[in-house]
Amino acid sequence: MARILIVDDSPTEMYKLTGMLEKHGHQVLKAVNGADGVALATEEKPDAVLMDIVMPGVNGFQATRQLSKNPETAAIPVIIVTTKDQETDKVWGTRQGARDYLTKPVDEDTLIKVLNGVLKG
Secondary structure (H helix, E strand, C coil): CCEEEEECCCHHHHHHHHHHHHHCCCEEEEECCHHHHHHHHHHHCCCEEEECCCCCCCCHHHHHHHHHHCCCCCCCCEEEEECCCCHHHHHHHHHCCCCEEEECCCCHHHHHHHHHHHHHC
């Protein structure tokens, strides 16, 4: 179906999200920090990005902003997937260019529903 880039420094979360996506026929690309995620998204042009926030170096807010401001990657929808569940975090994530915001642990049905929504535009 779609090529989805997961940007998350947690091996456990990467494993869980990969399993959910592959079960629904998606191809998964992986990056373990924001800088690598931005570079991979620019190079590979995935159909969507699942972005964690709390990562070393370039965090998820910074990486989302870089992707949304770059004409090469601005059309790639970013869904923030994080443990940060404060309303201010959600507002800030949207301001950085995220199309949606999910909190961990992510329910599989919710993830796929939101992902399908952003993929359809």
